[in-house]
Amino acid sequence: MGMGRATAVLVIAAALAVMMGGADLVRAWEDAKVIHVGGRVLCQDCTKGYDEWVKGGSPIKGARVSLTCMDQRHRVIFYGSDDTDGTGQFNMIVDKYINGKQLNEKLCSVRLVSSPDPTCNVATDFAGGCRGVKLSRPRSVYREVIKYAVGPLYYTSPMCEEPETE
Structure with missing residues (x-):
C-alpha cells in the first residue's frame, strides 16, 4: 500500500x-512583443548520391529569404526579408502585434527569394523553399523570446534544374 x-x-x-x-x-x-524566425540556406549538388545530397550542402552567403504573413482574410499584413550570413543562417525579428492586431504565426510562411551564387541559384522545393514553409510551432519559448526555425532550404546549380514540361 x-x-x-x-x-x-x-x-x-x-x-x-x-x-x-x-x-x-x-x-x-x-x-513576448516579437517573434524570431531563423534557419539556413544551403547549396546542394545534384551530381551526388541521395545521402550526400541530403546530408551535404554548403552554406550560401547573401541568399535572400522572405517571410510573408497573412490575416484571416488572406491579405498580406507583413512582408520582410533577410540575407544569410557566412554560415548560411538568417534571422528575422517580427513584431507580434501589427496595426493593433496579434499576428497569427500559423498564417506566415518563409520562402527562398534569391541567391547571389551564379553556380547555385536555382531554388528547390526540397524542403518547401519555393512553395513556402509555414510556421507551425516554435522551437523555443523562453523569457519573452519566441523562436521559430525552418529549413534548411536549398538552392542547386542550373545544370540540376529540371526542364518544365506541360
Missing part, C-alpha cells in the same frame, strides 16, 4: 511541475 501512495505523490508532483512550467510558457508567450 505504501508503494501506491508514494507513486501517487510522485505523479501529483510531476503534474504540478508540468503545470507550473506550462504557466511559465504561457506567460512568456503572452509577454
